[in-house]
Amino acid sequence: MEENPYTDVANFSRKQRCRQGTQLVLLGLGTAALWAVLLTLLLLWHWDTAKNLKQLEETAARNVSQVSRNLERHKSQQLGQESQAAKMAQNMEKIQVEQETMKSQDSELSWNLDGLRADLTNFKSLSLNEKRTVVDLLEKLQEDVAKLRIELQELNGSKCTTCPENWVNFQKKCYYFGEGAKTWIEARYTCEDLQGRLVSIHSLEEQAFLTKHADMKGSWIGLRDLNVEGEFIWMDGSPVDYSNWQLGEPNNQAQGEDCVMMLGSGKWNDAFCRSKQDGWVCDQLVTC
Numbered sequence: 293m294e295e296n297p298y299t300d301v302a303n304f305s306r307k308q309r310c311r312q313g314t315q316l317v318l319l320g321l322g323t324a325a326l327w328a329v330l331l332t333l334l335l336l337w338h339w340d341t342a343k344n345l346k347q348l349e350e351t352a353a354r355n356v357s358q359v360s361r362n363l364e365r366h367k368s369q370q371l372g373q374e375s376q377a378a379k380m381a382q383n384m385e386k387i388q389v390e391q392e393t394m395k396s397q398d399s400e401l402s403w404n405l406d407g408l409r410a411d412l413t414n415f416k417s418l419s420l421n422e423k424r425t426v427v428d429l430l431e432k433l434q435e436d437v438a439k440l441r442i443e444l445q446e447l448n449g450s451k452c453t454t455c456p457e458n459w460v461n462f463q464k465k466c467y468y469f470g471e472g473a474k475t476w477i478e479a480r481y482t483c484e485d486l487q488g489r490l491v492s493i494h495s496l497e498e499q500a501f502l503t504k505h506a507d508m509k510g511s512w513i514g515l516r517d518l519n520v521e522g523e524f525i526w527m528d529g530s531p532v533d534y535s536n537w538q539l540g541e542p543n544n545q546a547q548g549e550d551c552v553m554m555l556g557s558g559k560w561n562d563a564f565c566r567s568k569q570d571g572w573v574c575d576q577l578v579t580c
């Protein structure tokens with residue numbers, strides 16, 4: 293049987309159309325799969341991006357919160373520091389006030405201390421003067437007692453004219469005529485070492501006796517105005533009931549003559565206590 297050419301062409305066309313349809317289907321499927329992959333990738337990218345954004349938001353929120361807390365803490369610390377600064381300023385003012393008060397008190401204390409020192413000096417001076425007065429009074433009492441004892445013994449018939457060796461008797465006293473340059477105070481202590489004192493003179497007769505025996509250049513006697521200018525007192529506390537001043541004396545020359553010496557003539561002169569005289573006269577009561 294002879295083949296029909298139209299049938300072959302038809303078959304060929306049918307096969308070709310079938311092949312083209314298959315290719316279209318495959319192409320559609322491939323395209324669909326590609327879109328599916330793209331969509332999947334897009335979704336994954338979107339999901340990952342969203343996740344990252346969320347993490348970034350959370351991190352940013354935490355950072356903002358941390359910064360806020362730090363800011364609050366910083367403000368709190370700043371307030372605390374301001375409060376401390378205010379307290380320190382107050383304390384500084386108090387310290388300055390206390391310093392001023394202490395300075396004032398220190399000044400007052402210094403003033404009081406100076407006052408106390410002055411009082412102490414005055415007290416010492418008064419005590420010294422009172423001690424001297426008491427000692428002088430005691431010595432005068434002892435001398436009065438000795439005189440009374442002598443008078444009593446003379447009334448009982450005793451002869452009271454006894455003097456130590458090198459002392460000279462006149463009436464009821466013994467006299468020592470010292471030689472050698474001494475100041476008034478040196479002569480005084482020397483007489484005390486000899487159990488006597490610088491002489492006191494109470495009568496014309498006694499003065500004549502002393503003038504006769506004393507050093508011709510000059511001799512210290514127990515008269516002075518050391519405490520009150522012009523108020524002369526005897527060292528033995530006896531009254532100043534006789535005087536024999538040189539004409540023009542006492543003159544307290546240069547405001548500094550407070551100790552009395554006897555000139556060779558027997559006349560008295562006030563002289564500088566620290567000057568030296570060649571002679572000095574001591575006396576003491578006789579013994580029986």
Ligand SMILES: [Ca+2]
Binds near residue numbers: 517544551
């Ligand atoms: Ca004088």
Ligand SMILES: [Ca+2]
Binds near residue numbers: 541543544549563
């Ligand atoms: Ca004089």
